[in-house]
Amino acid sequence: xxxxxxxxxxxxxxxxxxxxxxxxxxxxxxxxxxxxxxxxxxxxxxxxxxxxxxxxxxxxxxxxxxxxxxxxxxxxxxxxxxxxxxxxxxxxx
Numbered sequence: 001x002x003x004x005x006x007x008x009x010x011x012x013x014x015x016x017x018x019x020x021x022x023x024x025x026x027x028x029x030x031x032x033x034x035x036x037x038x039x040x041x042x043x044x045x046x047x048x049x050x051x052x053x054x055x056x057x058x059x060x061x062x063x064x065x066x067x068x069x070x071x072x073x074x075x076x077x078x079x080x081x082x083x084x085x086x087x088x089x090x091x092x093x
Contacts, residue, residue, distance in 0.1 A: 009034055011084065013042045017052065017063040018085045024060075051081060 007015075012032040016023055029039040043063070046052040049072075053064045067082025 007088075009038065010042050010046065013039060014046065014051070014065060014081065014085065015088050017043075018065055018089045021063050022057075022060060023063070 009032055013028055016028045016031055025039045025043065026036050028043075029036040032039065034042075043052065043054070047054055051066055051069050053066070055062045055064070065081065065085065067080060067085060069081050070077050071079050071081060071084070
């Protein structure tokens with residue numbers, strides 16, 4: 001039987017960042033079950049698309065998600081990533 005999940009790796013990376021804005025991509029990769037290089041690529045794609053901002057703090061990064069951004073799939077465009085984050089994280093803003 002094929003292994004699949006309801007959420008994409010992009011969604012899982014966003015959830016990791018939402019839980020801990022100071023998270024290391026090495027730790028994100030481990031939590032999501034992807035390579036560190038894949039985690040870096042996903043963060044770069046999220047940043048390029050405007051869903052995430054990255055700020056340098058010494059040798060570390062601080063990530064900020066933009067909860068008002070719409071989900072990307074045409075069927076979901078009326079929903080914001082903040083809704084997804086509120087559902088799947090401990091942040092119940």
